[in-house]
Amino acid sequence: MxxxxxxxxxxxxxxxxxxxxxxxxxxxxxxxxxxxxxxxxxxxxxxxxxxxxxxxxxxxxxxxxxxxxxxxxxxxxxxxxxxxxxxxxxxxxxxxxxxxxxxxxxxxxxxxxxxIDTINSLYAEASASGTVHTCSIPFSHCADGSETVVAESPAMKTLFHVAAEIADVDTSVLISGESGTGKEVVAQYIHSHSSRADHELVVINCASLPESLLEAELFGYEKGAFTGASTNGKKGLFEAADSGTLFLDEINSLPLALQGKLLRALETKTIQRLGSTAYKKVDFRLISATNENLAQAVAEKRFRTDLFYRLNVVPLEIPPLRLRSEDIIPLALHFLSYYNKKYTKTKIFAENTIQKMMKYNWPGNVRELKNFVERSVVMSAGQYIDIRDIHGIAASRDRWAGAGQPQTLSVSPSLIPPNALQYQEKRLSLSEYLEQCEREYVQYALETYKSSYAAAKALGTSQSSIMRRKRKYSL
Missing domain, CATH: 3.30.450.20 (PAS domain)
Incomplete structure (x- = not known):
């Protein structure tokens, strides 16, 4: 019995x-x-x-x-x-x-x-119930109230354990990794677990501004410091990060002329605005990130040796997504839950889609996976996301012309935004429709070429134009 x-x-x-x-x-x-x-x-x-x-x-x-x-x-x-x-x-x-x-x-x-499809279905069911707000993945933390850190692979678990250990130590941290691996998320995690969490995390991408503007953004300026300067002057990001954390992304793009000035600011914790003779004390914690090997840049005389050692006190290297496949499905499920809620959907990954996600190389790393999930939620018909050819929706670098040739963007039909009838059903205006198309096109270029300069060249526009749209659409 x-x-x-x-x-x-x-x-x-x-x-x-x-x-x-x-x-x-x-x-x-x-x-x-x-x-x-x-x-x-x-x-x-x-x-x-x-x-x-x-x-x-x-x-x-x-x-x-x-x-x-x-x-x-x-x-x-x-x-x-x-x-x-x-x-x-x-x-x-x-x-x-x-x-x-x-x-x-x-x-x-x-x-x-x-x-796997059973896990996926249960996760979607739990998310749709509205009673569970986070997935019980073995290692999941809220980084800043909006970002969730999801780590299943041993490499990422170790990285976040180290990040937690050094969060309260005001030493410089250098985060390295390919574009799209989540360097800013790690920086947010460190800041939110530090004693500076109640103050600002100030973020700037060193590749997003020309040298003249970058110096003014970092150090600020006095009125009349240069042509076009505000009559009231402006405080820089070092001052904005006072008592908080300053995150310099793509620091490998920092011009040599500014590297010495940054080093002095780090060593003395003082800054001097453009057009000023006075020095101002600032208390900040610096986290920087690079998408290339800084040691190689030092060897090639493109980056100062003394600044490199000053930044590289605690190095954290984020492996690409293709080398930590254990994170692919947990991340995909996390993004699926987010976009289901955002677009009021109840989408579920079909088993063959999950298998293809596991086998795909993800050259654009976590950013590419996130955008793939968003496109899948928006563009798939029916409840199940059944992707027969993942390369058709994921942003593949193979869709670009060969190196050394005139480069133009080749867009797969499956990457084109949903047709006008679908937008009309959503009652989008013409301007909203055009913005959606522009967002998709710029997003695809940025994911594929990995830099705003290369994306601008491929789209036949300026780098500043690409950066304006990147900020506008939060790409």
Whole structure:
């Protein structure tokens, strides 16, 4: 009676469950696992887990790791099956837990299996209910009230643990990583966990302004300091960051002429406005970021050695998304929840879309993934986001002309904004429609070329024009 009761309970869970003996033979399976595998109970109970490996239905046996290392193992696993006479496959999350015998040997393994599309559906259901506001991903923190840090990979968990450790230490931090990896999010995280969190985090992209304006923005100016200067003068970003944090993004683009002045400001904590002979004390914490190897820039005489060592006290390197695939699905689900709420949708990723996301290279990193999810939510028909060709919606660098040739933007039809009828249904005005088209076009160029200068060249416009639109659309 007791055994049948427990079997009834396990058969009514949404997870597939199986138990192996000490040799990998199946000794228990619930009905959900049988359904997922498309097999009968008697057939599956006659199997050893290695039979699936020998048949090529799985690439490796997770249980072998559990037997060998005597610990719980959590991994993704691709499983090949035959359903309706046709070969098919699905990806599942498997949690394999050892059960130890009296001598410390692994006596059994209990595995809980959850297909990825099931996780996705449950997440969407929870988000739509309005009673849960954040996803219970193993490592998720609010960085500034609006940004959420999602980290599942060991590399990113370690990075954020280090960031938390050094948050309250007023030392310089240099964040490096490819464009779109989330350097500003890390800076926000450090600031929000520091004693300066109640004051401003002032952000400037050093590549966004020409040298003459950049100096005035950083250090401020007195009235009449130069032609066109405000008659009241203006305080710079160093002063705006007083008692707070100053984040200099793309510091590798800082002109050599300004590097010495920045170094002095860092060492003396004093600044001098343009057109002024007076010095002003400022108390700020500096975080900088680079999307290129600063040590190489130093070797090439494009960056001052002394400034490099002053900035690189605590280096934090963010790996590209392609090297931390464990973060792809948690991030995608987080963005899906956000855009579902923003656009009043209840979209769910189809299983094949999740598989393609895991296999895609994501050259634009987290920024590209975020924009891909937004496009998918807005442009997909029906509840399920079923993307047959992810390259058609994700911004691929392959869609640009070859290096050294006149470069023009090639746009896939699937990247063009939804047609005019869809916009008309939303009652958008002509100007709103044109702005939406412009936003999509500039966004695609920035993601693909990785710099505003290259994007401007490809679109046949000026870099300042690109930067104005980047700020206008918060790209």
């Amino acid at each position: 007791k055994d049948s009761f427990y079997e009834l309970i396990l058969d009514n869970t949404q997870d597939g469950i199986y138990v192996l003996d000490d040799r990998g033979n199946y000794v228990y399976v619930n009905s959900v696992y049988l359904h997922n595998m498309g097999m009968s109970k008697s057939e599956l109970l006659s199997y050893n887990v290695h039979d699936f490996f020998r048949r090529g239905q799985i690439e490796f046996c997770i249980s072998d790791i559990v037997y060998r290392e005597k610990r719980r193992v959590v991994m993704f696993q691709d499983v090949g099956i035959v359903r309706g006479g046709q070969a098919a496959s699905f990806r599942q999350l498997v949690v394999s837990t050892p059960v130890f015998g009296p001598g410390g040997e692994v006596q059994n393994i209990v595995a809980i299996c959850k297909p």
